[in-house]
Amino acid sequence: MEPSNSPHTGQPIDISWAGKGTDYIGLGFKIFLLKIITLGIYHFWGKTETRRKLWNHTRINSEPLEYTGTGMQLFLGFLIAMLVVFAPIFIGVIIIVSLFGQQSIALAVFMVCVYVSFLYLIGVAIYSANRYRLSRTQWRGIRGALKGSAWAYGWTTFWTTIVTILSLGLAVPWQSIKLQRIITNNTYFGETGMQFTGKASAVFKYFIIPWLVMVGGLIALGFLISPYIVQIQAWQEAGGIADPNKILYVQLMLILHYMGFLVFASVAYAWYQSKYYNYIAEQTHFSNGNFNLTTTAGGLIWLTLSNVLIVILSLTILTPVAVARVFGYIVDNLSFNGTVDVAGIQQSQQSLSKTGEGLAEGFDIGSF
Amino acid sequence: MTNGQHLSEYEYQQGRDKKPLSLDAGDSCNGRWSDGKTAAAHSVEIELQNTALLFRRDDENSLSHTNHIHEWPYASIHSPSPISPNDEHVLITSTDYPGERLFIDTPDFAAKILSRAPNVSRRSHQWALLKWPLGMAVALVFFWALTYFDVISPANSLAKLMPDDARTTIGTGLIKTIRQDSKVCQTPAGNAALNKLLYRLTPALPKALDYKVQVADINYVNAFAAPGDQIIVSGKLIQQAKSADEVAGVIAHELGHSIERHPEANLIRALGLLTMVQLLTAGEAGAFGDIAFMLVQSGYSRSAEAQADKHAAKILNMVDIDSRPLALFFERLINKAKDKSKDENPSEDNADKTSDTSSDNAMTRETDADDDASETSDYTGWISTHPPTKNRINYFNKSKINTAPAILTPTEWAALQAICGKPKENDKSAKQAGDSKPAARKGGSGK
Numbered sequence: 100m101e102p103s104n105s106p107h108t109g110q111p112i113d114i115s116w117a118g119k120g121t122d123y124i125g126l127g128f129k130i131f132l133l134k135i136i137t138l139g140i141y142h143f144w145g146k147t148e149t150r151r152k153l154w155n156h157t158r159i160n161s162e163p164l165e166y167t168g169t170g171m172q173l174f175l176g177f178l179i180a181m182l183v184v185f186a187p188i189f190i191g192v193i194i195i196v197s198l199f200g201q202q203s204i205a206l207a208v209f210m211v212c213v214y215v216s217f218l219y220l221i222g223v224a225i226y227s228a229n230r231y232r233l234s235r236t237q238w239r240g241i242r243g244a245l246k247g248s249a250w251a252y253g254w255t256t257f258w259t260t261i262v263t264i265l266s267l268g269l270a271v272p273w274q275s276i277k278l279q280r281i282i283t284n285n286t287y288f289g290e291t292g293m294q295f296t297g298k299a300s301a302v303f304k305y306f307i308i309p310w311l312v313m314v315g316g317l318i319a320l321g322f323l324i325s326p327y328i329v330q331i332q333a334w335q336e337a338g339g340i341a342d343p344n345k346i347l348y349v350q351l352m353l354i355l356h357y358m359g360f361l362v363f364a365s366v367a368y369a370w371y372q373s374k375y376y377n378y379i380a381e382q383t384h385f386s387n388g389n390f391n392l393t394t395t396a397g398g399l400i401w402l403t404l405s406n407v408l409i410v411i412l413s414l415t416i417l418t419p420v421a422v423a424r425v426f427g428y429i430v431d432n433l434s435f436n437g438t439v440d441v442a443g444i445q446q447s448q449q450s451l452s453k454t455g456e457g458l459a460e461g462f463d464i465g466s467f
Numbered sequence: 468m469t470n471g472q473h474l475s476e477y478e479y480q481q482g483r484d485k486k487p488l489s490l491d492a493g494d495s496c497n498g499r500w501s502d503g504k505t506a507a508a509h510s511v512e513i514e515l516q517n518t519a520l521l522f523r524r525d526d527e528n529s530l531s532h533t534n535h536i537h538e539w540p541y542a543s544i545h546s547p548s549p550i551s552p553n554d555e556h557v558l559i560t561s562t563d564y565p566g567e568r569l570f571i572d573t574p575d576f577a578a579k580i581l582s583r584a585p586n587v588s589r590r591s592h593q594w595a596l597l598k599w600p601l602g603m604a605v606a607l608v609f610f611w612a613l614t615y616f617d618v619i620s621p622a623n624s625l626a627k628l629m630p631d632d633a634r635t636t637i638g639t640g641l642i643k644t645i646r647q648d649s650k651v652c653q654t655p656a657g658n659a660a661l662n663k664l665l666y667r668l669t670p671a672l673p674k675a676l677d678y679k680v681q682v683a684d685i686n687y688v689n690a691f692a693a694p695g696d697q698i699i700v701s702g703k704l705i706q707q708a709k710s711a712d713e714v715a716g717v718i719a720h721e722l723g724h725s726i727e728r729h730p731e732a733n734l735i736r737a738l739g740l741l742t743m744v745q746l747l748t749a750g751e752a753g754a755f756g757d758i759a760f761m762l763v764q765s766g767y768s769r770s771a772e773a774q775a776d777k778h779a780a781k782i783l784n785m786v787d788i789d790s791r792p793l794a795l796f797f798e799r800l801i802n803k804a805k806d807k808s809k810d811e812n813p814s815e816d817n818a819d820k821t822s823d824t825s826s827d828n829a830m831t832r833e834t835d836a837d838d839d840a841s842e843t844s845d846y847t848g849w850i851s852t853h854p855p856t857k858n859r860i861n862y863f864n865k866s867k868i869n870t871a872p873a874i875l876t877p878t879e880w881a882a883l884q885a886i887c888g889k890p891k892e893n894d895k896s897a898k899q900a901g902d903s904k905p906a907a908r909k910g911g912s913g914k
Contacts, residue, residue: 133597138607140600148596155548155558162499162508162570163558165547171599237547239501239508240560240568289506442507446566 109387109438110160116430117163118156123419126152131416143177144170149419150232153426159238168235172453176231184220188213222256222278223249229282234451238288239441244449247285255281268310272302275375283383289444297382305374309367320360327353369403370396380433386444388437394428402428496573500524500537503566511537513571515579520544522569539563544584549592552578559587614736617770622739626731631677631695634731638695641734642681652682652702657886660879664715667874668722671785678725680718684887690717692724694731702887708796711874711883716783716793716863723778729771776859788874794863 130145147170154166191209199205226249233243259274276299283295327349334341373394380392406421413420494515499508500522513522519540539561546559554577559569571580581588613619665680672678678696685701692698698721700714708714724730767775783790875883 137600240503444506
């Protein structure tokens with residue numbers, strides 16, 4: 100390319116969301132209708148259509164992002180994942196069941212192997228899906244890219260998950276930051292990369308609170324419900340004879356206590372999540388600046404609860420609305436501190452895969 | 468601005484503008500252009516001409532103007548998302564210059580480009596999204612129709628390739644599911660009678676057919692062929708049959724299905740369709756998958772039934788068994804169905820009701836079922852979906868065998884009827900089967 104006439108000076112970046120959740124109601128119904136007409140095949144094209152709209156509603160310095168993926172790429176990616184990963188498992192199960200029977204040890208061993216390999220493949224799927232989406236995201240004709248190896252990411256996901264389980268969840272911040280570092284440091288816009296400076300220790304001080312709430316809550320729950328459990332055991336020993344009103348009261352109290360625990364745990368976790376997301380954004384550097392995200396616990400809780408209602412009450416027809424509300428919430432709260440040397444960003448040299456995120460579709464990994 | 472003059476001059480030089488310009492001076496506007504090589508944006512002046520959009524960079528003070536006039540023919544112009552007439556911003560691309568982008572934030576530009584470029588409208592975008600999935604759906608329905616009308620039958624071809632071990636294993640599993648808790652009926656005398664009946668049929672069967680017939684203590688009148696040449700006859704069917712000839716006829720018909728590998732083909736069809744639907748819909752088929760499965764469950768095609776009938780007639784004829792009792796058996800079924808469809812008030816004695824199940828998944832059932840649920844059934848529906856029973860009756864009535872030796876002695880027949888060990892109930896229902904107000908029921912597959 101020719102060197103630009105203008106000197107490479109930085110430019111402030113404004114990120115804004117130009118959509119509303121209600122813009123996606125019609126889309127939800129249309130996709131549902133077309134899915135019926137096409138025997139469900141429209142699923143992949145509907146997903147593409149939703150993304151085009153989401154990307155188009157995301158404006159950077161008032162110019163929209165552009166989603167260039169196609170339904171056919173998603174469809175082929177899914178078919179390939181089915182043939183390469185899921186069909187062999189299906190065939191394997193049939194062969195083992197017909198040779199050794201349904202209750203055989205061979206089948207149990209096979210299924211354990213399958214689940215262990217899933218733990219690995221899920222990481223691969225997440226990374227590949229991210230790569231596909233970034234490579235199909237453009238602004239001013241410049242593509243995003245995710246470099247690095249999906250297999251390496253899958254392996255890191257695999258072993259850090261095992262460590263996290265062994266740590267009783269205390270290693271969650273360490274695992275999240277480790278995985279985020281791999282993704283961010285491999286994320287490029289054009290040929291300009293992002294840098295991640297986040298540290299697990301900074302997140303841990305937030306994480307310890309929901310963790311303590313969870314552990315303390317479980318202990319408290321145990322103490323609080325033990326009288327009711329004793330009561331139930333007494334009734335059972337007495338041969339199940341008890342006043343129905345008393346039984347109802349005990350059941351109600353048990354449910355209330357569990358609900359109370361869930362509310363406490365969810366609020367604490369949502370608080371951590373908002374702190375975590377905001378921290379991740381702040382530690383992500385690009386060109387001459389870094390991102391800034393201002394999600395709040397209340398915002399996340401409201402978004403999640405209202406979205407669950409929207410999806411359930413509409414029998415999943417309005418899923419695009421829920422997706423757009425999440426997308427919009429993040430974009431709305433996202434900003435950029437500093438400047439970007441826009442003219443210095445060169446087109447990405449990464450080659451484009453022909454198919455998209457099949458494995459992720461197979462594992463039903465959501466995210467837009 | 469002088470720029471517009473340059474463009475006109477350019478057009479004039481190129482000799483393109485044969486038609487008079489229909490556009491006024493307002494059809495030029497400003498925009499931003501990116502070259503697809505860097506993320507820099509350059510402001511440009513745009514003019515909408517008859518066949519193409521022209522633009523040139525504002526910030527370029529090059530010597531030769533014409534070199535810097537970009538031309539995007541309207542046919543080459545696309546937009547990443549559909550453009551609506553009221554859009555305040557428009558982003559467009561050109562297939563002639565991949566990577567380049569034009570961004571225009573003049574409010575009335577959207578309507579102008581919509582009236583010129585054919586590929587940016589909502590309709591054009593929708594068609595681009597819909598054409599492949601719609602084409603695939605149409606192809607699938609077409610394929611299904613081809614198999615439905617027996618133009619091609621991939622399931623039958625595959626069924627003939629299935630190894631015997633696999634057929635037997637699958638069939639045994641399916642029989643277990645169908646039989647559920649009901650036991651296999653066995654009495655020494657009953658077994659002997661059944662074996663005698665089968666022994667009579669054997670000379671007419673293909674030598675390689677390693678078939679097996681079981682009587683199951685199922686409480687409705689039923690018979691079906693399972694994969695692996697295994698046939699299940701319900702005890703109730705034998706009890707309600709009027710002669711050994713009828714039972715032999717039913718078994719011969721089911722053997723016909725086995726010879727043609729219909730049970731295996733139906734199973735393959737069901738599995739294939741289910742897998743395909745799940746694949747195509749990313750596993751979220753749910754209801755769609757069930758509908759597909761129901762389509763398959765709706766039974767054997769007419770031609771498959773006719774094939775089985777043909778085998779039955781041939782088998783019975785070869786071993787000197789009169790096929791007219793089988794015709795009578797079918798006649799009873801069709802009459803019951805007709806009676807029932809006329810009957811507005813189906814409050815007849817429930818014990819008398821017999822109904823027909825003709826639902827076949829991987830099995831085939833040829834029979835009537837004594838079933839209280841028959842009130843809710845659609846009898847005329849059964850008549851219309853069932854293979855034409857009248858034709859069948861005529862078909863079996865052609866039998867010329869009049870002096871055939873009886874298959875079983877009266878003692879043996881009584882032993883066979885008692886094989887499930889309920890002689891009393893048997894007598895009652897056998898007696899009433901003839902003169903009862905009968906019922907027929909569509910679909911016995913309420914699993």
